Amino acid sequence: MYRSFVACGIFQRWLHKIGVLGFAVWPVVVYSTVQASQEEEVQHHEHQHIVQYRKYGLVGFLVRYGFYHLRVGYDANPFEIEARKVARRQVQG
Numbered sequence: 001m002y003r004s005f006v007a008c009g010i011f012q013r014w015l016h017k018i019g020v021l022g023f024a025v026w027p028v029v030v031y032s033t034v035q036a037s038q039e040e041e042v043q044h045h046e047h048q049h050i051v052q053y054r055k056y057g058l059v060g061f062l063v064r065y066g067f068y069h070l071r072v073g074y075d076a077n078p079f080e081i082e083a084r085k086v087a088r089r090q091v092q093g
C-alpha cells in the first residue's frame, strides 16, 4: 500500500515549472496537479516506482536510481524506462 497526495502552493508551482507530473518516494506518491493525479498512465507510472521501491528497498532504490540518473540521465534511466513501459501497457490494455 502507498498513499498519494497532490502538491500545493509553491511546491506545486515548482514541480510544474520543472515539468514533473508526479514522483514517488516510498510509501508516498506526490502528483503535481489534480489533473495529473487522475491520469491513468501517470498513476501506473508512479505505481511502478513503488513496485521498484519494494524490490530494492528505500535506500537500495534511491542509490540505484541516482546512479543511473547521473550516468545516463532521466530518459534513459532503466527505472524510468520500465515505469514508462509498464504504464503504457496498462493503459493500452
Ligand SMILES: [Zn+2]
Pocket: 045, 049, 079, 080, 083
Ligand atoms: Zn518516473
